[in-house]
Amino acid sequence: MDVYYSSVEVTRILEYVDRRARPLIESTVRSASRHDALHELPKLTAVVGGRRRIVDHPPVIVHRPEVKPDVVEAFLEDYRASLEEDRLVLLDRYEIVDVAMKVVGVGSVGLGAFVALLENGSDDDPLFLQVKEAQASVLERFLPPSTQQTHGARVVAGQRRLQAASDILLGYAVGEVQGRHWYIRQLQDQKASAVVEAMTEEDLTTWGELCGWALARGHARTGEPSTIAGYIGEDDAMDHALGAFAEAYADQTEEDFKAFTTAIASGRLTAETGV
Numbered sequence: 001m002d003v004y005y006s007s008v009e010v011t012r013i014l015e016y017v018d019r020r021a022r023p024l025i026e027s028t029v030r031s032a033s034r035h036d037a038l039h040e041l042p043k044l045t046a047v048v049g050g051r052r053r054i055v056d057h058p059p060v061i062v063h064r065p066e067v068k069p070d071v072v073e074a075f076l077e078d079y080r081a082s083l084e085e086d087r088l089v090l091l092d093r094y095e096i097v098d099v100a101m102k103v104v105g106v107g108s109v110g111l112g113a114f115v116a117l118l119e120n121g122s123d124d125d126p127l128f129l130q131v132k133e134a135q136a137s138v139l140e141r142f143l144p145p146s147t148q149q150t151h152g153a154r155v156v157a158g159q160r161r162l163q164a165a166s167d168i169l170l171g172y173a174v175g176e177v178q179g180r181h182w183y184i185r186q187l188q189d190q191k192a193s194a195v196v197e198a199m200t201e202e203d204l205t206t207w208g209e210l211c212g213w214a215l216a217r218g219h220a221r222t223g224e225p226s227t228i229a230g231y232i233g234e235d236d237a238m239d240h241a242l243g244a245f246a247e248a249y250a251d252q253t254e255e256d257f258k259a260f261t262t263a264i265a266s267g268r269l270t271a272e273t274g275v
Contacts, residue, residue: 003220041126054100063100074176079184082171094118094127128187151181162218
């Protein structure tokens with residue numbers, strides 16, 4: 001019960017962190033408070049013909065001809081069915097006005113990703129939804145398939161169990177035309193991350209401890225806490241194992257990048273910069 005009621009609150013974090021690392025955490029919190037839909041509105045949209053629209057910035061943001069109003073409406077209805085009733089009340093105050101494909105991070109390379117703009121009659125309270133494709137978990141090659149009805153539902157269920165506070169509009173849907181699986185959340189919901197390359201040693205130590213706490217909480221919610229605690233034990237063997245893995249992973253990343261740049265230099269791969 002304690003695990004399920006635990007949460008990561010700003011005031012508790014600031015009380016916990018060392019005084020030398022506090023400026024880093026405070027700047028991260030300030031950055032998160034500015035990452036909302038209102039902040040994104042002038043960056044992603046413009047008023048065209050009296051209505052606000054998402055602006056194309058090829059190849060990062062592009063409107064797709066197959067994303068037609070009837071397809072969007074059917075998709076939205078399926079998404080609505082995945083939300084709790086109180087979330088529906090909020091969502092139904094908005095009207096979807098535009099959808100465009102939006103390239104996102106490396107974790108989604110090769111998968112579909114879109115951004116949808118919704119309005120409630122005012123520029124003061126816009127809503128951006130991020131629609132990301134979900135495929136089968138890599139673990140399904142070794143374990144039985146997920147019991148969730150779709151891959152999007154599996155991703156959503158996992159996030160709700162892992163995260164101390166999931167996005168209030170987190171949901172899922174299946175595309176009507178191609179049958180692809182998707183999950184949906186807000187594009188910007190006061191999310192932020194620390195700039196690791198600007199950290200001092202004390203900052204990095206504190207940030208690692210906070211990340212470790214959040215990770216441990218997620219495992220305790222999705223697994224069996226007493227079994228995990230027994231496996232880890234009370235010595236530092238697990239600490240050394242994780243440290244050795246991290247160093248090996250960092251070495252492999254450097255080798256991969258070296259191979260990548262060598263392939264570009266030799267002409268085997270074509271790269272475009274400045275996008």
